[in-house]
Amino acid sequence: MNLQKARNVLGNYVFVIPAALLFFTFSLYPFFKVFQLSITNWDGISPNMNYIGLANFKDLFFDNPTFWLSMKNAFYVTFLALAIQNLLALFLALICDRDIRGGNVYRVIFYLPPVLSGIVVGLIWNWIYDGNYGLLNHFLSFIGLGDLSRAWLSDSKTALICVAIIHMWKGFGWGFVILLAGLQSIPRDLYEAARVDGANSWVVFKNITAPLMIPVFVLVSILTILGTMQIFDIIIATTGGGPGYHTEVPITRIVSTMIGSSKFGYACAMGVTFGLILLAISMVQIRVSKAMRQV
Amino acid sequence: MPIFIAAFALAGCGSKNVADPNTVTVWHWMSDRDEAFLELARRFEAETQIKVRFELYAPSEAYAQRVKASAQTNTLPDVYGVLGEKRDFASFINSGYVADLTQALNAADAAGSVWKDGVFEKALSVNEFLPENEYSVKPGIYGVPIDVTTIQMVYNKSNYAKAGLDPEKPPVTWDEFVAHTRVLKEKGIPRMVSGFGEIWMIEALATNFAMNAMGEEKVFDTFRGKVPYTDPDWVRVLGLFKQMADEGMLVEGTVTMVNKTAEQTFANERATYAFNGSWGINVYKGMNPELKYGAMLPPSLVTSRPMKIWGGAGSSFVVNAKSPNAENAMKFLRWLTGPEAQAYLSKETVNLPSSKTALKDVPPVLAEFADDMQNATHPNVYPVHESPVVTEAFNKGIQSILIGEKTPEQIAQEVQRIKEKESKKK
Numbered sequence: 001m002n003l004q005k006a007r008n009v010l011g012n013y014v015f016v017i018p019a020a021l022l023f024f025t026f027s028l029y030p031f032f033k034v035f036q037l038s039i040t041n042w043d044g045i046s047p048n049m050n051y052i053g054l055a056n057f058k059d060l061f062f063d064n065p066t067f068w069l070s071m072k073n074a075f076y077v078t079f080l081a082l083a084i085q086n087l088l089a090l091f092l093a094l095i096c097d098r099d100i101r102g103g104n105v106y107r108v109i110f111y112l113p114p115v116l117s118g119i120v121v122g123l124i125w126n127w128i129y130d131g132n133y134g135l136l137n138h139f140l141s142f143i144g145l146g147d148l149s150r151a152w153l154s155d156s157k158t159a160l161i162c163v164a165i166i167h168m169w170k171g172f173g174w175g176f177v178i179l180l181a182g183l184q185s186i187p188r189d190l191y192e193a194a195r196v197d198g199a200n201s202w203v204v205f206k207n208i209t210a211p212l213m214i215p216v217f218v219l220v221s222i223l224t225i226l227g228t229m230q231i232f233d234i235i236i237a238t239t240g241g242g243p244g245y246h247t248e249v250p251i252t253r254i255v256s257t258m259i260g261s262s263k264f265g266y267a268c269a270m271g272v273t274f275g276l277i278l279l280a281i282s283m284v285q286i287r288v289s290k291a292m293r294q295v
Numbered sequence: 296m297p298i299f300i301a302a303f304a305l306a307g308c309g310s311k312n313v314a315d316p317n318t319v320t321v322w323h324w325m326s327d328r329d330e331a332f333l334e335l336a337r338r339f340e341a342e343t344q345i346k347v348r349f350e351l352y353a354p355s356e357a358y359a360q361r362v363k364a365s366a367q368t369n370t371l372p373d374v375y376g377v378l379g380e381k382r383d384f385a386s387f388i389n390s391g392y393v394a395d396l397t398q399a400l401n402a403a404d405a406a407g408s409v410w411k412d413g414v415f416e417k418a419l420s421v422n423e424f425l426p427e428n429e430y431s432v433k434p435g436i437y438g439v440p441i442d443v444t445t446i447q448m449v450y451n452k453s454n455y456a457k458a459g460l461d462p463e464k465p466p467v468t469w470d471e472f473v474a475h476t477r478v479l480k481e482k483g484i485p486r487m488v489s490g491f492g493e494i495w496m497i498e499a500l501a502t503n504f505a506m507n508a509m510g511e512e513k514v515f516d517t518f519r520g521k522v523p524y525t526d527p528d529w530v531r532v533l534g535l536f537k538q539m540a541d542e543g544m545l546v547e548g549t550v551t552m553v554n555k556t557a558e559q560t561f562a563n564e565r566a567t568y569a570f571n572g573s574w575g576i577n578v579y580k581g582m583n584p585e586l587k588y589g590a591m592l593p594p595s596l597v598t599s600r601p602m603k604i605w606g607g608a609g610s611s612f613v614v615n616a617k618s619p620n621a622e623n624a625m626k627f628l629r630w631l632t633g634p635e636a637q638a639y640l641s642k643e644t645v646n647l648p649s650s651k652t653a654l655k656d657v658p659p660v661l662a663e664f665a666d667d668m669q670n671a672t673h674p675n676v677y678p679v680h681e682s683p684v685v686t687e688a689f690n691k692g693i694q695s696i697l698i699g700e701k702t703p704e705q706i707a708q709e710v711q712r713i714k715e716k717e718s719k720k721k
Binding site (some may be wrong): 130237 | 382492493550551556692694695700701
């Protein structure tokens with residue numbers, strides 16, 4: 001009997017081993033390796049790595065204003081994405097949740113930008129924002145606002161917000177799909193009961209839709225924060241982080257440190273710090289959402 | 296489970312570079328030259344019965360990462376290229392990933408010709424480490440160039456004619472350049488473009504001006520920390536970019552433009568000047584075969600010193616020091632840098648050949664670039680190099696000047712502050 005039990009247990013483990021091996025190899029090992037590399041001055045090439053303790057972190061925290069500026073830029077884009085992109089996604093999801101004509105067509109259209117490559121999207125918007133032959137300047141001239149024309153991506157006042165707009169345009173489709181799925185999971189009889197009681201649309205939204213959608217809002221917010229803070233491809237395709245440091249974000253800093261300066265260890269320290277900050281934000285957000293649900 | 300085991304086994308096979316003693320494997324990143332390489336591999340095999348397998352991994356950033364990752368796992372191919380700066384190359388050599396080619400380059404073949412003698416010295420010097428170099432690399436030559444590149448300026452002759460300027464007389468001095476751009480501006484003709492969004496292009500142009508304005512030694516002394524960036528000569532160099540912004544010399548958006556877009560802009564005649572590399576000739580030919588343009592050096596500030604430009608080896612190949620096919624790999628590289636293969640490569644890809652004898656067959660515009668080779672120096676052969684952190688601050692600072700956010704004096708002070716901080720870290 002014991003032998004049989006042992007066989008069963010062993011059999012279970014055998015089935016788990018492939019997944020566990022893949023997980024250890026491709027997730028856990030790289031994860032811990034980044035921590036290990038972050039305390040070295042490895043250049044990414046040499047087989048030798050010298051341990052330098054927390055020197056990379058010390059420099060990053062106290063002597064690298066550019067990294068923190070890039071963090072500020074990423075927070076700015078994230079704030080805009082949370083506020084505008086998600087509101088737009090919710091608004092469109094609410095419309096498509098109703099039985100409107102051609103609803104499926106709208107769903108496909110709204111979901112198109114997220115499936116496009118960030119580089120392609122960046123190049124298309126480059127053309128829109130172009131200072132000489134751009135569509136935006138053309139449009140502004142057409143409506144009599146030609147004075148506002150400029151090279152949008154090369155102007156320090158507009159570069160970051162222009163990049164944020166591209167990111168929001170590309171990203172709102174994700175939120176739209178998730179929010180729409182959330183809206184459609186709310187039982188319809190709740191709405192019918194509220195209508196029978198005389199509730200108007202705002203009251204229905206406030207007392208039924210919003211409370212039941214909190215888990216979905218949290219999910220969308222977390223995905224928005226994580227996705228936006230890691231914005232990279234659009235910036236590479238549009239501004240390269242410039243002009244100056246106006247559109248630098250943490251990932252561009254990490255890449256330029258890793259490849260441009262061959263400071264692999266330092267770049268890993270940046271990655272670890274950035275990852276921990278994202279983790280902390282996500283934890284806070286989950287706690288807040290739990291508190292909101294209790295209210 | 297069997298699927299899993301099979302997947303792992305296959306993955307293992309895929310990642311290991313299987314050594315075939317009669318096949319030389321070459322990894323490259325040059326998608327525009329892939330077909331020409333394949334044809335050359337066919338020709339080489341027909342001549343020598345040694346098979347060469349070219350494997351393309353593009354874009355160059357992905358290629359560079361692949362090479363670094365393969366170095367860690369000892370799966371580098373027989374022949375590959377090290378992309379990056381001299382310190383990366385040095386690190387590859389010091390780590391034992393690159394074979395020393397000095398002996399092979401100095402050896403004479405059956406006909407008595409020495410490999411090294413057929414290759415442009417300036418191009419070869421990029422792959423050379425001199426005694427007592429700053430990276431402690433054993434002196435020697437570690438790579439061979441397969442083409443030559445110069446980074447300078449091109450100008451649109453049709454736009455010159457439209458503006459009433461002599462299409463055969465591009466500006467030589469900075470003052471002439473300013474005067475010509477003013478004429479172009481008056482006629483409403485767009486002026487200069489470059490891929491300043493890729494900040495190394497800014498560095499290339501600024502270094503040209505600096506070398507001309509203050510001489511090489513003073514620039515190197517700045518890198519050594521003996522001359523501050525607040526020196527009037529450096530402020531003057533930075534001031535040129537302010538003048539570019541103030542005079543509206545640059546096409547709108549140049550400051551964040553990637554070089555590909557800048558090349559398109561010039562090819563479509565939406566700019567009269569472009570600061571670009573000789574590789575651009577191929578792009579211009581592809582986009583606008585009717586484009587009438589000529590090559591020129593960046594305008595000089597002082598005529599008593601030459602206008603030094605970046606140039607030398609374009610793309611180089613190295614031999615894996617651990618390759619069992621090292622001998623065949625060297626044989627192939629010698630053939631690839633020989634006159635016939637170089638003439639074919641130059642004709643097919645419109646790049647300057649690294650072989651001296653193949654140069655006589657290049658197209659006219661390419662020949663203009665070749666004429667300026669005497670003024671070219673590859674930054675990799677500088678005796679001293681600036682810290683990448685300082686270089687980035689300098690280049691980004693110029694972007695700030697170009698958008699009118701900061702003055703040359705402010706940027707000079709900021710860069711000097713970073714320079715001092717970096718020096719203390721050393």
